[in-house]
Amino acid sequence: MLTGQHAVVCYIAGELAEFVSGLRRELAPRQGHLRTHITLLPPRLLQLNESEALAHAKEACRATAPFTITAGGVQDFLPINPVLYLDIERGAKQLCQLHDALHHGPLHVPEPWPFVPHLTLASLTSPGQTRSSQELVKRRWKAYRGPRAFTVSELELVREEPGERWADLGSICLAG
Secondary structure (H helix, E strand, O other): OOOOEEEEEEEOOHHHHHHHHHHHHHHOHHHOOOOOEEEEEEEEEOOOOHHHHHHHHHHHHOOOOOEEEEEEEEEEEOOOEEEEEEEEEEOHHHHHHHHHHHOOHHHOOOOOOOOOOEEEEEEOOOHHHHHHHHHHHHHHHHHOOOOOEEEEOEEEEEEEEOOOEEEEEEEEEOOO
């Protein structure tokens, strides 16, 4: 068995990613280095080596065609988790199907919470900080005039590294 947490994510680029990264740096500076992403498989310990995990993920996604996601409103995971996020207005069903396809066989581990497709803005230190930051974030999101939609065409298997960093291990292309 490998040590260290692994996850599958979809990176987001462009103006939307810059907006989210700027908010994250402001709200949670220690997370400012994280790339903007949607998590398809939350962090987990693997029961197989990384190349086998990547091969399994590629096979699980083989029949999935690229699809469009539209970010929706500002939400939080309180009282369970002090996290602010953007919900998924369009494409949530496809993200759930992709999660279910990946969360199978050797990549399956018990997950502490049900899968909720979302774009994390910041993991904050307390419920109070989450509540006080939420109105600011809602105002900024309302004022944002850039694109809110993007295409999911590629995923990435990542491994947690020291210092709250994540290393990219391999791409998983959606081909359909």
